[in-house]
Amino acid sequence: MHRKNKKHVVIYGGSFNPPHRGHASAVKALLDAFPCDEIWIMPSGERGDKRIGTSGRHRMRMLHIMRAENFPKTKIPVKISGFELRRRGLSNTYRTSRTLKRRHPSWTFSYLVGSDILKDVRARWVNGGKLYREARFVCLKVRGSPLPKKLPERFWLLDLRAAERRSDSGKVIRALVQRGVNIAPYVGSGVAAYIKKRGLYGR
Numbered sequence: 001m002h003r004k005n006k007k008h009v010v011i012y013g014g015s016f017n018p019p020h021r022g023h024a025s026a027v028k029a030l031l032d033a034f035p036c037d038e039i040w041i042m043p044s045g046e047r048g049d050k051r052i053g054t055s056g057r058h059r060m061r062m063l064h065i066m067r068a069e070n071f072p073k074t075k076i077p078v079k080i081s082g083f084e085l086r087r088r089g090l091s092n093t094y095r096t097s098r099t100l101k102r103r104h105p106s107w108t109f110s111y112l113v114g115s116d117i118l119k120d121v122r123a124r125w126v127n128g129g130k131l132y133r134e135a136r137f138v139c140l141k142v143r144g145s146p147l148p149k150k151l152p153e154r155f156w157l158l159d160l161r162a163a164e165r166r167s168d169s170g171k172v173i174r175a176l177v178q179r180g181v182n183i184a185p186y187v188g189s190g191v192a193a194y195i196k197k198r199g200l201y202g203r
Contacts, residue, residue: 005106006106006107006108007037007038007104007106007107007108008035008036008037008038008107008108008109008110009036009037009038009039009040009107009108009109009110010030010034010036010038010039010040010109010110010111010112010138011040011042011081011096011100011109011110011111011112012026012027012030012039012040012041012042012112013042013043013044013084013093013096013111013112014042014043014044015043015044015047015050015052015059015170016041016043016059016062016063016170017052017053017054017059017170017174018054018059018062018170018173018174018187018191018195018200018201019041019059019062019063019066019187019191020170020173020186020187020191021185021186021187021188022169023041023066024066024070024071024188026112026114026140027039027041027070027071027078028070028071029140029158030076030112030138030158031071031074031075031076031078033158033159034138034156034158036076036110037076037077038076038077038078038079039076039077039078039079040079040080040081040083041063041067041078041079041080041081042081042083042084042096043056043059043060043063043080043082043084043085044084044085044091045084045085045087045089045090045091046090046091047090047091047092048090048092048126049124054200054201056082056085058194058198058200060080060082060085061194062187062191062194062195063080064080065188065190065191065194066187066188066190066191067080068190069188069189069190069191070188083096083100084096087099092125092126092127093111093125093126093131093135094125094126094127094128094130094131095126097109097111097131097134097135108136109135109136110135110136110137110138110156111135111136111137111138112137112138112140113137113138113139113140114139114140114142114145115139115140115141115142115145115146115147116142116144116145118139118145118147118148119148121137132152133152134154135154136154136155136156137154137155137156138155138156138158139151139155139156139157139158140158140159141157141158141159173186173187173201174201174202177195177200177201177202178201178202183195
């Protein structure tokens with residue numbers, strides 16, 4: 001571990017609309033196999049590539065429920081961060097990275113991504129080329145999503161074979177809610193109850 005004035009934080013960003021067992025599986029893989037001081041699950045604000053729609057307040061609440069159900073006590077703290085939700089303007093990882101480096105110059109930040117979206121970092125993300133070269137990434141190897149032949153030195157690979165594999169997506173789960181299907185197997189009972197109580201996603 002790092003000295004008291006230093007810290008290695010892994011940031012797991014996304015829309016989490018809603019958070020589901022696939023997200024929990026990724027966090028479990030980090031807890032089981034990657035040494036760090038803290039994990040921050042960070043829901044994004046509105047983004048330029050897609051409209052999220054569901055408020056940050058609801059997504060934060062669902063993430064807290066997911067954490068309580070899946071990670072009530074962990075050696076590595078799992079925190080829910082509203083950092084991007086509190087900022088004005090559209091969210092993007094490059095902007096977040098620069099701000100966090102400025103605020104915590106002695107800390108190390110790594111960003112969790114799946115190999116299925118790795119190609120989008122350079123091609124579609126804001127300042128993705130710079131981010132790809134400069135930032136630190138923990139890359140989850142996802143079946144069916146081959147990795148580039150050469151990765152920058154700042155990349156760590158983490159295999160999901162030891163974790164639960166899920167193909168759930170927020171879009172699919174939202175569609176199931178609209179059809180009246182029980183989504184508890186995909187998101188957990190607590191998140192499912194919250195979605196039903198608040199009437200999210202059209203039900």
